[in-house]
Amino acid sequence: MKCLVINGSPRRKNTWSMVKEVENTMSNLGEVEFYEIHLKKEKIPFCRGCFNCILNGEDKCPNSDIIQNIARKFEESDCIILSSPVYVLGPTGLIKNMLDHFAYYYHRPKLFNKKALVLVSTQGSGKKEVENYLKKSLFNFGVNKVYSCSFRFAGKNKLDNKMKDKLDKVASDFFKDVNSKKLHSPSFYQIRNYSMWRAMTHNNNIQIDNEFWIKNNLENNIFAPGIPMNIFKKAYAKIVFLFFNKIFS
Ligand SMILES: Cc1cc2nc3c(=O)[nH]c(=O)nc-3n(C[C@H](O)[C@H](O)[C@H](O)COP(=O)(O)O)c2cc1C
Known part of the structure; x- marks a missing residue:
């Protein structure tokens, strides 16, 4: 380790x-x-x-x-x-x-x-x-x-x-x-912030961020791939993303 x-x-x-x-x-x-x-x-x-x-x-x-x-x-x-x-x-x-x-x-x-x-x-x-x-x-x-x-x-x-x-x-x-090596489900705080940055990059504010999110397969994912989330957290991530996406667009 x-x-x-x-x-x-x-x-x-x-x-x-x-x-x-x-x-x-x-x-x-x-x-x-x-x-x-x-x-x-x-x-x-x-x-x-x-x-x-x-x-x-x-x-x-x-x-x-x-x-x-x-x-x-x-x-x-x-x-x-x-x-x-x-x-x-x-x-x-x-x-x-x-x-x-x-x-x-x-x-x-x-x-x-x-x-x-x-x-x-x-x-x-x-x-x-x-x-x-x-x-x-x-x-x-x-x-x-x-x-x-x-x-x-x-x-x-x-x-x-x-x-x-x-x-x-x-x-x-x-x-x-x-x-x-077990990965934990993220907290609501982690999900909110991830979703906010995802919405920001989705609106193409900063080119280098956008490229990073696409290259790392984050842009189309409600959270980083491979991290477990239950349906409530998934729903929360989608709602927060939509909220910030509206603001940033
Ligand atoms: C510049 C300075 C500022 C400090 N501010 C605080 C403080 O705001 N509150 C507090 O309780 N202790 C404060 N301390 C005490 C330290 O947090 C404490 O002694 C700490 O354990 C020192 O850690 P160290 O031995 O790893 O340097 C301060 C110490 C220094 C040197």
Whole structure:
């Protein structure tokens, strides 16, 4: 199993101790190759807001050499661990700046067969907000299922036994799920967003998006091929698509 690990903290302390606990548990369950990216070391310049990735292709991003290395790792891995401490009630600038460079994944989602685990640490506040923000970002990249765990360290500088037990349980569920290769039915949130982007590309707003959706057999599918959906979700996907199609046309 190949697992991409992204460290969104500028240091290797509280959040990193959570990552290491998860890595240990996963390694005890089977063979896992972890590829770690420490964003601080990557020195990604700020997103310039040039829209090149969205309108002209990700290879046209001024920082594409760094970003496409990370993209390759996203796409080659079976699973992703995304970690961040809470900074001023949000994720760190390191994580936010990396995610800004992947805005094109919203338009051209690629990660439908990936599963992810979000790890967040804080002193007191903001853990749910950051957890939810990172989960939503991954869902919009296409990720099939996102596990998460967040802790309030509240003055401590080490994981206690209760935290370790919780992490071990999440890591074990995550490992077993990735290992099973079973793809889950999408949530209504995932279906709504997929249907909205599908309707947008259907109306030929951005040529490169349109080509991507056709080439990947997404344009005529109510959700990414191979992902199970019951009749209610299928009906919901059709209705949402029709709604957005009317708006965008
Ligand atoms: C710049 C900065 C901003 C922070 N903002 C918050 C905050 O809004 N709420 C909070 O409870 N803790 C905040 N913290 C504390 C960190 O979230 C917490 O100590 C975290 O566990 C640090 O993780 P790390 O050891 O992986 O860097 C902040 C810390 C820093 C350095």
